[in-house]
Structures are given as structure tokens and as C-alpha cells.
Amino acid sequence: MQGLLDFSAGPLFRLTFFIMVLGLARILILDIWGAVDAYRKAGDKTIDWGTATRKTIKWLIPIKSVFTHKPFYSIFSISFHVGLILVPIFLLAHVRLWETAIGFGWLSLPKTWADILTLVAIIAGAGIIIGRIASSNLRFLSRKQDYLWPLLLIIPFVTGYICSNMAVSPATYQLSKLIHILSGELIFVLIPFTKITHCVIMPLSQFIMMIAWKFPAHVDDDICTTLNKKGEPV
Amino acid sequence: MDRARVFKSILWTISGLGAAALATRFLIGLGSIANMNDAVPWGIWKGFNIFPGIALAGGGFVMTAIIYIMGREEYHKYAKVSVLLAFLGYITAATALVTELGLPWFVWHPIIYWQHHSPLFEVSWCVMLYLTVLFLEFVPVPLEETSRFTKVRKFLTKYKIVLVFLGIMISTLHQSSLGSMWLITPEKLHPLWYTQLLPILFLLSAIAIGPIMLILAILVISRIYRRKTDNQTLARLGVLSSFMVLTYGLVRLIDIGANGKFAMIFDGSWQSAIFIVEMSLMVIIPLILMGIRKLRNSSSSLWVASLSAVIGLGLDRANIAGVMLSVDGPRYTPTIFEVLVSLSIISAAILVFLFCIERFKIWDSKWEDPREDKKSRPDFDRSSEVWLGTPRLAGRTVYTLIFVISLAVGFAIIPGKRIYSGGIQKVASQKSLGGDTLFIDGNRDNYGVNFDHKAHVIRDSSCVLCHHMNQPNDKQSGCYTCHLDMYQRTDAFKHDWHANPTGANISCTECHAVDQERLASTAKACDQCHKDLIPPGATITVDKYMAPSYTDAMHFLCVDCHKQKAVELADKSNLALCATCHTSEHTDHFVDGVTDKYKHPYFNHVVLPENRPTVEGH
Numbered sequence: 011m012q013g014l015l016d017f018s019a020g021p022l023f024r025l026t027f028f029i030m031v032l033g034l035a036r037i038l039i040l041d042i043w044g045a046v047d048a049y050r051k052a053g054d055k056t057i058d059w060g061t062a063t064r065k066t067i068k069w070l071i072p073i074k075s076v077f078t079h080k081p082f083y084s085i086f087s088i089s090f091h092v093g094l095i096l097v098p099i100f101l102l103a104h105v106r107l108w109e110t111a112i113g114f115g116w117l118s119l120p121k122t123w124a125d126i127l128t129l130v131a132i133i134a135g136a137g138i139i140i141g142r143i144a145s146s147n148l149r150f151l152s153r154k155q156d157y158l159w160p161l162l163l164i165i166p167f168v169t170g171y172i173c174s175n176m177a178v179s180p181a182t183y184q185l186s187k188l189i190h191i192l193s194g195e196l197i198f199v200l201i202p203f204t205k206i207t208h209c210v211i212m213p214l215s216q217f218i219m220m221i222a223w224k225f226p227a228h229v230d231d232d233i234c235t236t237l238n239k240k241g242e243p244v
Numbered sequence: 245m246d247r248a249r250v251f252k253s254i255l256w257t258i259s260g261l262g263a264a265a266l267a268t269r270f271l272i273g274l275g276s277i278a279n280m281n282d283a284v285p286w287g288i289w290k291g292f293n294i295f296p297g298i299a300l301a302g303g304g305f306v307m308t309a310i311i312y313i314m315g316r317e318e319y320h321k322y323a324k325v326s327v328l329l330a331f332l333g334y335i336t337a338a339t340a341l342v343t344e345l346g347l348p349w350f351v352w353h354p355i356i357y358w359q360h361h362s363p364l365f366e367v368s369w370c371v372m373l374y375l376t377v378l379f380l381e382f383v384p385v386p387l388e389e390t391s392r393f394t395k396v397r398k399f400l401t402k403y404k405i406v407l408v409f410l411g412i413m414i415s416t417l418h419q420s421s422l423g424s425m426w427l428i429t430p431e432k433l434h435p436l437w438y439t440q441l442l443p444i445l446f447l448l449s450a451i452a453i454g455p456i457m458l459i460l461a462i463l464v465i466s467r468i469y470r471r472k473t474d475n476q477t478l479a480r481l482g483v484l485s486s487f488m489v490l491t492y493g494l495v496r497l498i499d500i501g502a503n504g505k506f507a508m509i510f511d512g513s514w515q516s517a518i519f520i521v522e523m524s525l526m527v528i529i530p531l532i533l534m535g536i537r538k539l540r541n542s543s544s545s546l547w548v549a550s551l552s553a554v555i556g557l558g559l560d561r562a563n564i565a566g567v568m569l570s571v572d573g574p575r576y577t578p579t580i581f582e583v584l585v586s587l588s589i590i591s592a593a594i595l596v597f598l599f600c601i602e603r604f605k606i607w608d609s610k611w612e613d614p615r616e617d618k619k620s621r622p623d624f625d626r627s628s629e630v631w632l633g634t635p636r637l638a639g640r641t642v643y644t645l646i647f648v649i650s651l652a653v654g655f656a657i658i659p660g661k662r663i664y665s666g667g668i669q670k671v672a673s674q675k676s677l678g679g680d681t682l683f684i685d686g687n688r689d690n691y692g693v694n695f696d697h698k699a700h701v702i703r704d705s706s707c708v709l710c711h712h713m714n715q716p717n718d719k720q721s722g723c724y725t726c727h728l729d730m731y732q733r734t735d736a737f738k739h740d741w742h743a744n745p746t747g748a749n750i751s752c753t754e755c756h757a758v759d760q761e762r763l764a765s766t767a768k769a770c771d772q773c774h775k776d777l778i779p780p781g782a783t784i785t786v787d788k789y790m791a792p793s794y795t796d797a798m799h800f801l802c803v804d805c806h807k808q809k810a811v812e813l814a815d816k817s818n819l820a821l822c823a824t825c826h827t828s829e830h831t832d833h834f835v836d837g838v839t840d841k842y843k844h845p846y847f848n849h850v851v852l853p854e855n856r857p858t859v860e861g862h
Contacts, residue, residue: 025656028264032648040644044637 033202093131262588264654284576293340295561302454304330370418452488493527526556737789
């Protein structure tokens with residue numbers, strides 16, 4: 011067991027972590043490269059930078075949708091994202107691991123906060139799956155990975171919570187730690203090859219749409235106006 | 245399956261694996277991936293990349309001489325390839341050099357700090373100049389692609405002959421100087437390789453094998469891109485260079501005979517076997533295949549001849565730069581990561597070569613990708629059965645993926661810690677005198693060496709080795725009381741103080757005899773007055789009045805003894821390595837005990853503290 015733990019926390023971790031980081035960098039670079047290529051080849055080089063920037067920022071800060079449509083799903087989604095981003099990066103135990111590995115650490119969350127955020131992320135993840143199943147519109151749009159991703163993302167949170175708060179015997183502790191590490195590494199490997207790449211390319215998506223497809227930035231509003239459904243989600 | 249894509253995929257994989265090792269080397273330090281030690285500071289990168297790289301790049305100056313100065317127009321179509329090949333050969337060597345220099349950011353030092361006794365000084369100047377010349381020779385080719393810089397391109401093309409002359413001049417200078425460097429090793433290098441003629445042999449072999457390397461490169465790229473080769477012209481070039489190969493072989497054999505070493509070739513040792521292999525590969529096989537008229541025009545004999553000559557030359561340089569050097573101390577075997585770095589530098593160079601071949605007009609006609617033809621069927625990815633786009637787009641997707649994954653694998657397999665030398669045992673240390681573990685910090689910059697005093701006392705009972713001299717009326721004087729300067733010899737006696745009325749105020753004749761010239765060599769020794777100066781049994785003879793620098797004293801005392809012990813004791817091979825003591829990693833006890841500045845870095849390169857205290861009195 012200890013050997014397995016060492017291996018998964020050592021070489022396997024390095025492998026998967028670097029696949030994630032380098033893979034995301036690759037996706038980002040290829041995206042920008044492709045966009046530049048498309049822009050260079052485009053006959054009509056007019057691009058509405060202002061609207062695109064505004065839309066991107068609006069996308070990145072999704073508070074507005076909480077008050078307009080699907081408040082529950084939006085709240086679940088936002089809190090899920092907050093937990094997903096904050097806990098793995100700023101958990102004290104993780105920061106200590108980084109400190110021993112690379113020589114420096116950074117600020118960490120207080121334990122209580124980390125526990126609360128973990129629980130929030132678990133509940134929100136479950137809520138997202140239920141929300142997807144419950145809504146017929148979403149069910150229609152969802153692929154298999156849309157159900158599987160929240161499930162997979164919850165696993166390290168559950169096992170991590172067990173490790174830090176509920177472990178009763180060393181066997182339970184080690185087993186949940188192993189599952190924690192391995193599921194985390196599975197996530198690392200899958201990130202650059204699935205929809206989770208949105209974590210790096212989302213800020214670009216508006217621009218790329220506009221450059222590659224020549225969709226004007228306000229096209230969605232125009233469609234809504236034509237369909238007499240102004241203010242509703244597309 | 246597409247040959248070019250398979251070949252390039254393999255190269256990208258190797259580059260990725262090596263790039264991980266390379267990144268580790270620059271982030272953590274040489275010791276993290278390399279097995280080189282104090283006895284063998286020149287490893288596989290010298291023998292495999294730098295020396296063969298420069299020798300094989302000799303084709304650049306030889307071909308330009310043949311084409312532009314001897315006016316052999318039939319080889320003109322190979323001019324650009326040969327210059328590109330030479331350029332990449334030198335870039336390969338330069339990259340490997342920067343990788344294996346301990347302090348790579350000092351690589352520019354020979355430009356400013358001249359050491360004109362050293363062949364390396366000449367080599368580094370020439371290599372830098374020749375790299376510039378090669379760059380200027382090659383740069384018109386990529387410039388043809390754009391409409392900008394037309395003036396620069398025309399200027400460079402117009403005065404090409406000047407560059408050609410410069411190239412020949414500089415090349416002949418440093419190809420031979422690389423051989424001169426080994427003149428310093430008559431005791432180390434095996435006699436079959438060591439000769440006074442090394443500079444000439446280096447130059448001759450570079451001239452001989454350079455064009456053959458070009459033949460090989462043309463054969464390789466023709467095969468990858470499925471182009472017909474002009475075997476007739478290549479064979480004629482082969483014949484031309486086989487004259488040089490013959491000259492080289494004769495000079496070498498006659499030199500060996502003239503020095504009475506001929507019998508060593510057949511003495512049955514492994515060195516003699518390697519010598520025979522080397523000579524057959526480099527001289528005999530190419531001579532047979534190129535010399536016989538019936539054989540030389542077939543492409544298979546061109547392949548065999550050029551491959552064998554190139555491998556033979558690589559073997560020759562590797563032998564001189566490493567394999568055949570006798571080493572006292574721990575033997576050196578390269579780690580897998582050193583090999584990976586070596587291979588990755590070469591594969592990256594080949595990738596750049598192929599890139600240039602594909603993008604620029606280096607052939608007589610520009611290379612066209614057959615898949616780019618609109619009438620050809622779309623090329624599906626084998627694994628996913630997805631059309632990846634146009635060839636360039638598909639290449640971008642596939643090669644970056646391969647590179648990223650192999651880079652990650654590379655990072656996963658590197659242990660990330662030091663490979664050799666476990667370092668010192670962690671023991672509690674204290675700063676004061678007489679402790680079990682002493683912290684030796686000669687220049688008072690808070691970085692020093694932990695010295696296990698207790699272990700040395702028990703083992704040797706040779707106190708007098710270190711405590712070989714005391715200050716007057718003192719016992720176990722600190723080393724720094726005489727060895728006053730960190731790096732320079734200092735006056736431990738202080739003549740003026742002894743003579744001065746405000747000092748000891750003793751008359752000259754106390755020490756200097758009346759009827760003698762008053763010199764340090766004729767004066768009375770210190771211990772004739774200060775009876776307790778040298779403890780009984782001290783083995784170190786004290787040089788009169790002058791004390792060696794602190795570093796010299798320490799290195800002399802510690803390193804010499806440790807070197808001896810490293811040979812005597814099987815498990816103590818690390819003792820003579822600098823990094824065994826000079827680690828920047830301190831023990832935890834030590835951190836608490838001395839000062840809070842020891843929030844140590846985790847890596848083994850020495851990092852000076854942010855606010856380096858000024859050292860008073862030194």
C-alpha cells in the first residue's frame with residue numbers, strides 16, 4: 011500500500027500534473043495560433059473588439075444569471091467552481107506539499123473554511139447532476155461526459171474530507187488517500203483533452219468565435235430580438 | 245504510412261524526453277541529471293555532441309571551398325544544404341556546451357577575458373566567429389521567402405565570397421585547435437590516439453569526413469521525402485573526399501609507425517580492438533566502397549560508406565574526448581538522462597533541418613507536400629480516424645501532442661533529486677570551537693561547511709594534521725588566525741610589526757645574522773623563538789612566514805586526505821567530490837542553532853543570501 015501511495019504521489023503525480031499543465035499550455039497556444047492564422051487569412055478584418063471584451067468579462071463573472079434565469083442551477087454551478095478552484099490550490103496540506111517539493115509555498119485557507127468549501131463543492135456537484143437530470147432542456151443538451159465530470163470531480167473532495175476529518179483506522183485513511191490521489195490524477199490527465207479545457211481558453215472563446223466564424227458579437231441579441239424573446243437565454 | 249511523419253514523430257518524442265532532462269539541469273543544477281564528477285568533468289556531451297558535431301560540420305567550409313573557390317559548379321546544388329548542415333552542427337555543439345558548462349551564463353567570458361595561452365580561447369573565439377559567418381551565409385535562404393530585407397539579402401549574396409573566405413580561414417584555425425587541446429594529455433590519452441600530430445589529424449579528418457556527412461544527409465532527406473538522388477554527383481564527391489580519407493589514414497598510420505607504436509594495434513587489448521574498428525569504419529570501408537568504380541555508383545554502397553565514415557569519425561572524437569582517457573578516481577558512466585539530453589539536442593537539430601528543407605528553397609526546386617495537393621485524398625489520423633486538417637495543421641496538432649506527452653513522461657522519470665553522492669550525514673553542529681561538529685565558514689558569509697570533528701578525532705587521532713600550528717601562547721588556534729585571506733596568500737608573520745617600536749620592537753639581528761644578506765630565506769625560523777608554535781608531531785612543514793589562503797588550506801587538508809580515503813575505502817567514493825561538503829542544504833538542528841538566515845533552498849546549487857554581509861577585515 012505504501013509503495014503504491016509513494017508511486018502515485020511521486021512519478022505518477024509528476025506525469026499527470028505535467029500532462030495537465032503542458033497540455034493546457036498547448037491547447038492555449040494552438041488556439042491563439044489558429045486564431046491568428048484565421049485572422050491573417052480573413053478577407054474582412056473588422057472585429058468588434060469592445061463588444062467581444064465586454065461579453066467575455068460578462069461571461070467570466072456569471073453573477074447576473076443568478077438573478078435572471080435558473081437561479082438554483084447557477085448558484086450550484088458558481089459555488090461548485092469556487093470550491094473546485096480554491097480548495098485544491100489553497101488547502102494548507104497541499105501548500106505544505108508544494109513547499110517541500112519546490113521550495114516555496116503560498117497563502118492557505120483556514121481549516122474551517124476549507125472544510126466548508128469542500129462540503130459546499132460536494133453538495134453543489136450533486137446538485138448540478140440532479141439539475142441536469144431534472145431539466146428536460148439540459149437533458150437534451152447533455153452528453154455522457156457532462157454527467158460524469160461532476161461525479162469524477164466530487165471523488166477527491168469526498169475522499170479528501172474523509173482523510174482530514176473522518177479517518178478512523180489507518181487502513182481507511184490510506185485507502186481514501188490513495189483514491190484521493192488517483193482520482194485527482196485521472197482528472198489531471200483528462201483536463202487537457204475534454205471540455206475542462208475551458209479553464210484556460212474561456213477568456214478567448216468570444217474572440218475566436220468572431221475571428222474564425224465571423225459571428226458578430228451581438229448576434230445572439232439580434233436573434234433574440236427577432237424571435238421576440240429578448241432577455242431570455244439563448 | 246507517411247515516412248516523414250513517422251520520422252518526425254520519433255524525433256519529437258526524443259526531444260520531449262530530453263527537454264525535460266534539460267529543464268531539470270537548468271533549474272536544479274548539473275548534479276541532478278549528470279554523472280560527471282571531479283575526476284571526469286567532461287562527459288558524454290563533449291564526446292558525443294561537441295567534438296563530433298564540430299568535426300561533422302566541417303562539410304560547410306569544405307563544400308563552399310570546392311564550389312566557390314575551386315569553381316566546381318556541379319556541386320552548386322548542394323551549397324545551401326551544406327551550409328545549413330554546418331550551421332546546425334555548430335548550433336548543436338554550442339547548445340551542448342552551454343548545457344554542460346557549470347556556469348553557463350559565463351559562456352561569453354572568452355570574448356573579454358583573454359587567455360591567449362589556451363587553445364580553448366582560440367577555439368571559443370573561432371567558434372563564435374564562425375557561427376556568425378555561417379549565420380550570415382545561411383540567412384539569405386529564409387529571407388528569400390519574404391519581400392522585406394531585400395537589400396540585406398542582396399548585399400549578403402553579393403559579398404558571399406568574403407564570407408566563404410572567412411569561413412575557410414576560421415574553420416581551419418579551430419578544427420586543428422580542437423586537436424591541440426588534447427596535446428595536454430600525453431599521460432592520460434591512450435598512445436594509439438595520442439600524437440603530436442593531433443591538430444593536423446583533427447583538421448584532416450574534418451576535411452575528409454565533412455563532405456561525406458553531406459552525402460549522408462542528402463541520402464537521408466531524399467529517402468524521407470522520396471526524391472531521386474543524383475548518385476553520379478554524390479559518388480564523384482565521395483571519390484574526392486576519399487583522397488582526403490586516404491591522406492588521413494596514411495598520416496595516422498605512418499605517425500603510429502614512426503613513433504614505434506605499430507605493435508600496439510595488434511596487442512589484443514580492448515583499446516586496440518576499438519582502434520581497428522575505428523580505422524575500418526572511418527578509412528578502410530569508405531575507401532573500398534568509393535574506390536572501386538563498379539561499387540561507387542550504387543546508392544546502397546553510398547549509404548554504407550557514408551554511414552560508416554560518419555560513425556567512425558564520431559567514434560574517433562568520442563575516444564579522444566573521453567573513452568580512451570585514463571582516469572584516476574571513480575569511473576564515469578553517463579546516466580540515462582545525459583544520453584537523453586545528448587540525443588534530444590541532435591533530434592532537435594534534425595527537426596530544424598527538416599523544417600528548413602520543407603519551408604525554404606534549399607533543393608533546386610522547393611519541396612511540395614504531396615498531401616497539400618487538393619486532388620489527393622484527405623489524410624485521416626490512424627488512431628482516431630479523424631481528419632486533422634491540412635498537413636501543416638495536422639502536423640501542429642500531432643507533434644505538439646507527442647512533445648507534450650513525452651515531456652511529461654520525462655519529468656515523471658527524473659528523480660528530481662541528486663543522483664550521485666548522498667551528501668553528508670545530518671548531525672547537530674555548533675559554531676564554537678571544540679564542538680563535535682564544527683561549522684567552517686572562512687569568509688563569514690554564513691555559508692560554510694559542516695565538519696564532523698568528532699568522527700575525525702576518533703578515526704585518526706591525527707589532531708596535528710589540522711592543528712599544525714598555533715599562535716604564540718595559544719593552543720588549537722583557529723584556522724583563520726593565520727590564514728587571513730579567503731583567496732590569497734597572506735603574511736602570517738608580520739615582519740613590520742616585529743621590527744616596529746610600537747610592535748614587538750626587536751632588533752634586526754635577533755633574526756638576521758649580522759654578516760648575511762637580510763632575506764626571508766636566511767632569517768631565523770619562527771619556532772626558534774616561539775617554542776610552542778608548532779605542536780609536537782605536526783606533519784605539515786610550515787612555509788616560512790606566508791600562510792596559504794583559507795580556501796587553499798582547507799582544500800589541501802580536506803580534499804587531499806579525502807582523495808586518498810576515497811581510493812582506499814570502497815564506500816567513501818563521494819568524499820573527494822566538492823558537493824559532498826559544499827551543499828547548500830543545512831541540517832535542521834543547524835538551522836535552529838546558528839541564525840535564521842538558513843531558510844535553505846532545496847536545490848543543490850549554491851545560493852548566496854539576499855543581503856550578503858560585508859566581510860570585515862578580509
